[in-house]
Amino acid sequence: MSARDKLATPLDVGALRRDFPILSLKIKDKPLIFLDNAASSQMPQAVIDRWVKYRSAQHANIHRAVHYLSETATAEYEKARLKVQAFINAKESRECIFTSGTTDGINLVAQGYGRKFFKAGDEIILTTLEHHSNIVPWQMVADERGAKIRVVPINDRGELLVEDYRKLFNANTKFVAMTHVSNALGTITPVREMIAIAHEHGVPVLVDGAQAAPHLKVDVQDLDCDFYAFSGHKLCGPTGIGVLYGKAALLEKMQPFKGGGDMILSVTFEKTTYAPIPAKFEAGTPPIGEAITLGAAIDYLTAIGIDRVVAHETDLLDYATDQLNRMPGVRLIGTAEKKAAVLSFALDGVHPHDVGSLLNDDGVAIRTGHHCAQPVMQRFKVPATSRASFAFYNTMDEVDALVASIGRVQKLFA
């Protein structure tokens, strides 16, 4: 019995799709089949409406003036923070910092924590699965502080080798940064277990949740992660907004990442006193409307129910995996036992870039390239892959269309 069968009320995908205006687009007279959700997912009308409402009736700068609009915008912005807190089950809302996205959140920690606490000879553990945005910020701070990067390897299925990870720890290990779900392969990592191992050594862990937040139930207290970063635009929300969760005690002892207005208590030319969290990390005018709109996206997803999202996406992934496995000349890249919503593949004799262009002729939108995860590509000895990534609004018929379109590419190149 699949997870879906156990649920009393499976998703009515047909009805849900009508919430998304963009899904009725035609591409070259063919219905859009949007399978690039890992890059950015689409926005339902209720979320678009929330943006319009903010812009039409609620916009002003926050935390400043005493007039009606500023008070309204401030209240709505802080309401959105409470929605984020509930969504990831943070203990306190002040532990949820609005950022411009996952990349921004990771840089905040690399600079705010790493620059303050890393010293020469320290070691930072990353994994082979990381997106460049969870590699480069650490390299930058490691170069500056004279710290070293250690890397957790993966097996041929794209799963992290936990025993190898365990052996990387020593007295110099100061930090772990790892993904929750691989953007290139879809692997769901044993993040809870790996955090527990790090904590045995007194080492804090940042989790890149960009791909996990839209596809899994995230509970930061259950994971016991020290930091968790994710983006709004992969969550049916807008671009330009993201969240960094951090344990209050850690955030409090970190350096601010950016200096400016709104992050201070008092400023003289001799000394500045920083504001308490979260304001300490939200310098300048934040993306107010984006944060409020992200709140609406969280409401939308919560109303659907993340369990039902997971069940439907698991069905899609299982079906698509089975279909592609039946096609000669198709090789799946990333076959972890636990996967979420991502299907990376290679076609014998056809470069992914050609696959992407030809699928587009059929209205099928996928991503091709290295997915900003070149170490993963190097591990599998491919320059790039084709990647179909699903959201809860995708259908089995769309998987069939993907499979048929891949078949036509193979025929052309035969």
Added chain:
Amino acid sequence: MDSRQLYQEMILEHNKKPRNWGMLGDATHKAEGLNPLCGDHIHLSLKLNGDQVEAVGFEGEACAICKASASMMTVAVKGKSKADAEQMVQEFRDMTTGKLDTAGPHHLGRLTVFSGVSELPTRVKCAILPWHTLHAAFAGSDTASTE
């Protein structure tokens, strides 16, 4: 236009059986071409005899458009003078960016099979990369990139 229209028999065939595949042992000029975003990566080697392209060879990992463009380019420039080859580089670049009317005079011959790429902005770089790399090899610089 559908990208399918670009994948004509000639391009598919050159992709499958690239001509002048492999680096020359006695090259006088070499260059590497890279499209970092899509991953096209080719190496080109030339043997110039005076001003003439006596031999040319390439290898690499690239999409069909890039590989076929490289293959057909090597066939087209072999035996040509450097000046004539550079003229083709210019014309090919103009054609794929929509600035050359292939109905008018040009020296591209069968390479006009790539003219349709001008309507596929995401693929222009794939077609042009080998030509940029040829230009870089002539100029004595080691790398070319279309980014």
